[in-house]
Amino acid sequence: MVKKLVILKDITKTYQTGKVSYQVLKGINLEVEKGEFLAIMGASGSGKTTLLNIIGLLDKPTSGSYILDGEEVSKLSKQELAYIRNRKLGFIFQAFHLIPWATALENVLMPLLYRKEGISKKDEERAKKLLERLGLGDRIKAKPAELSGGQQQRVAIARALIGKPKLLLADEPTGNLDSKSSEEVIKIFRELNQEGITIIMVTHDPEIAKYAKRIKIIKDGNFIEK
Amino acid sequence: MKFLYIQILKDVWKELISNKVNLFFMILSLVISLTALNTIYSLGYSAKEQILNALANVQFGKDAMLILAGGGKIIGLTTTRRDTLKLGDAKEIEKLDFVKLVSPISLGTSEVSYKGNAEMIRIEGVFPNYTIATNWYPKTGRFINKNDLKRLSKVCVVGFDIPKKFGIKDPIGKKIKIRSEYFEIIGILESKPTFGHFNRNERIFIPLTTAQRRLFNKDYIDAIKILFQPGTNIDLAKYKIRQILRKRHKLYGIEPDDFRIITPDMAIKFFTSASKILTIFLLTISLISLIISGVIIMNLMYANIEEKSPIIALRVALGATSQRIIIHYLVMSLIIAFISGLIGWILSLLILKTIAYFTPLKAYFSWLTFLFSLSFAILTTIVFSLIPSVKATQVEPSILLKSL
């Protein structure tokens, strides 16, 4: 059993816009153990999303090594990365990113559609239970446009959980929500963490960050050491 | 496992019908291109068929031959004297045992007038056996007979369209002026299919003798139509007739023929080359319409899928592989193509049947053309939906997700 789920070593990320290159991450080192609930904070433009995308395999670092669940992932093929995203990771975005023409239930089941087995009856039951648990039992047939922001984010959480991920990544999950919905969402996070899911969350909001077990602050492309 | 395909199909279908306006225009452009191509091609093909039929019906039997005065190419100006073909030549040819019938013709164009209407009309001086030689009989009245020929009668048989052209009511017995002489109309020929600008139904037939002495003032003839006994070897017949004519016209050695012999296979050759030109023309039109519709489909598909790239990135973020994305849009293209193909097929048939109902054209539906144009449409749809979708899977999902 690997204890450390995420090990980042000297991760850098440089964006090249024409002739101008801009280093956003300047050698990030981070270790996240199983069962952790980590909040990453920092000013706007400090590179929080960039870092989370790298951890979520949605972006590649310019240099450095990344070991996810005991496996070096920086040299994996697109197909292998897709497999890991599908099986080990759950992603929650600030803007929810639900598919607009699919119902809540269909959105939740979407990651399972990309598995070779497809969606089973059991999966469907599980998705319904998840939605019920998140307080959307009566809205499973609703399209995203028919749901409130908080409800949409809860659908997105269910979608991130359906594949039974080891690591949940959330980029300002409460960024588009009012304070009541934010509290609901963050409480769900805490519950999930108590059930054993590892969470890395990016947030601006200190009130939200308080729910995490550990907080890291990023500034000028590096973590501030406390 | 087998449910996976149904699940993918459902997923694709939902995406398709989520934008009904787009779907409508994609299908519309495909349907229009398929329908236009197939109706144009089918109508052209049908017209061609009909012309060929008309030619086969009108021109020549199998055991027939036509001799034209003057040497040279079949079509075009003659390069020799053309006043050497005489009635005596026709009589000589008639003596051959394999010849069934010989029908000499004297041609000219004269001003014809009736009650102030005047037109230049083609006049044919003929023998009574012209009807048999051309399989063309009077609809009303009678044709020229031996007596007319002997007496140089001023009678005429008119083509089917002549009475209408000159506004002649109850034409039989009426007198029509040809150049300066009045001719009595004794018969109207049945209508024959016609093509080009030589309307066969706008001719006037008079006794050959009358034509030569009263109208054209010439002692030579312009053509001889010959029918052979069934089973005659046409090549041998042609050889013998040529020898007779050359001898009678005193042509020796390398002197060229001052007549042209036209056999059925030559006529067929000429008309098949005409129909080949029509085919090339049709193919060109088809190709142009294919290219135009191809460009339209291409742009529509490309723009549509490119717009979807953030959604593609989302699917990739959720764990879809590139193959999965390709399958997704392949299925989508096939659905669009299948629906369009079905509608295009039904619509083409409907249009063709309607046209066939209101015009003499027949509804020839060409499966080959349809399947060819359909595969072309499917191919364009597939290629130009795959290019943008594959492109979307090539960039890091994080970049495209920003615009979602």
Ligand SMILES: Nc1ncnc2c1ncn2[C@@H]1O[C@H](COP(=O)(O)OP(=O)(O)OP(=O)(O)O)[C@@H](O)[C@H]1O
């Ligand atoms: N694709 C890109 N090309 C060039 N520069 C980029 C790109 N993506 C991000 N950046 C730059 O990298 C820096 C970090 O961006 P990032 O999105 O990680 O910030 P963030 O900390 O998430 O900020 P926010 O709190 O506003 O979301 C920014 O200055 C941004 O302009």
Ligand SMILES: [Mg+2]
């Ligand atoms: Mg951000």
